[in-house]
Amino acid sequence: MNFQRHRRLRKSASMRSLVRETHLHVSDFIYPLFFVEGENVKKEVPSMPGVYHLSLDLLQEEVKEIESLGIQSIIVFGVPAEKDECGSSAYDHNGIVQKAISQIKEVAPSLTVIADTCLCQFTDHGHCGVIENGEVLNDETLTLLAKTAVSQAKAGADIIAPSNMMDGFVAAIRQGLDEAGFYDVPIMSYAVKYASSFYGPFRDAAHSTPQFGDRKTYQMDPANRLEALREAESDVAEGADFLMVKPALSYLDILRELKDRYPLPLVAYNVSGEYSMIKAAAINGWVDEKSIVLEKLISMKRAGADLIITYFAKDAARWLNEK
Numbered sequence: 001m002n003f004q005r006h007r008r009l010r011k012s013a014s015m016r017s018l019v020r021e022t023h024l025h026v027s028d029f030i031y032p033l034f035f036v037e038g039e040n041v042k043k044e045v046p047s048m049p050g051v052y053h054l055s056l057d058l059l060q061e062e063v064k065e066i067e068s069l070g071i072q073s074i075i076v077f078g079v080p081a082e083k084d085e086c087g088s089s090a091y092d093h094n095g096i097v098q099k100a101i102s103q104i105k106e107v108a109p110s111l112t113v114i115a116d117t118c119l120c121q122f123t124d125h126g127h128c129g130v131i132e133n134g135e136v137l138n139d140e141t142l143t144l145l146a147k148t149a150v151s152q153a154k155a156g157a158d159i160i161a162p163s164n165m166m167d168g169f170v171a172a173i174r175q176g177l178d179e180a181g182f183y184d185v186p187i188m189s190y191a192v193k194y195a196s197s198f199y200g201p202f203r204d205a206a207h208s209t210p211q212f213g214d215r216k217t218y219q220m221d222p223a224n225r226l227e228a229l230r231e232a233e234s235d236v237a238e239g240a241d242f243l244m245v246k247p248a249l250s251y252l253d254i255l256r257e258l259k260d261r262y263p264l265p266l267v268a269y270n271v272s273g274e275y276s277m278i279k280a281a282a283i284n285g286w287v288d289e290k291s292i293v294l295e296k297l298i299s300m301k302r303a304g305a306d307l308i309i310t311y312f313a314k315d316a317a318r319w320l321n322e323k
């Protein structure tokens with residue numbers, strides 16, 4: 001009989017571990033944090049059990065816990081007290097994100113702090129840019145984004161991560177950073193960001209639901225693959241240092257394509273809806289949380305991700321550390 005005995009390599013745990021092709025490390029994870037104004041605030045986001053709005057006086061404790069788990073990088077989001085038409089608290093030197101970043105750098109200088117660079121949490125209309133006659137203006141928005149990035153770099157951000165999907169955002173931010181002397185601050189571009197329903201819980205968390213319309217004129221159509229390649233191509237040409245695909249789970253094919261094409265570190269954003277679905281099922285006892293989370297994280301790495309932004313980072317770190 002002539003057939004292949006694939007099961008030879010699955011015979012025991014040690015044999016399986018010998019031939020395992022993909023590994024998860026705590027250093028792969030980037031943990032998102034949401035900061036708010038006020039004091040002694042630790043408020044759970046209702047649609048994201050285990051994810052909190054934190055005030056800055058509780059920052060130190062949180063950051064120390066993250067460090068003690070071995071997590072090396074975080075991405076910072078802010079929910080400002082005041083919003084206006086052009087999102088001015090996004091680039092205020094005294095804004096919530098800027099304050100959070102500088103405090104984190106004080107208490108944990110070796111933690112890599114990534115700043116999400118967008119306007120939607122800071123505009124009263126919830127869109128990611130300047131609005132005129134119901135439209136999001138591209139080039140006018142770029143100026144504000146560059147300003148936001150520079151203020152975040154001044155606060156001490158180690159990486160700028162623009163997520164707003166205007167055309168030319170990498171070029172505009174690179175120029176802004178360079179002119180301000182931050183030529184060594186890298187850009188982690190949300191290069192391929194789909195107009196996804198999986199962001200629903202995040203918009204609860206960040207209070208950033210658009211007040212009219214949707215984001216389909218700037219975020220991508222989930223049906224498109226070639227468009228993802230064009231988006232990535234232009235961000236690489238504009239000087240991106242990292243590429244990101246978002247969401248992760250429904251877009252593993254896109255992760256693989258970018259990994260095969262571009263020699264840049266690739267990031268998967270395991271988004272809020274992907275988190276909440278698993279949490280809900282786990283709370284109901286319908287799935288085994290630990291094994292399902294580790295399986296989905298490894299599938300993102302197998303698809304080509306080098307790094308994963310995930311709300312499961314702390315849980316996954318605990319599970320990996322216990323092995």
Ligand code: PBG
Pocket residue numbers: 116118120128163164198199200201202203208270271272273
């Ligand atoms: C800001 C931003 C969003 C997310 C990250 N940055 C929301 C959006 O585009 O609506 C979503 C993250 C998540 O769902 O976990 N533009």
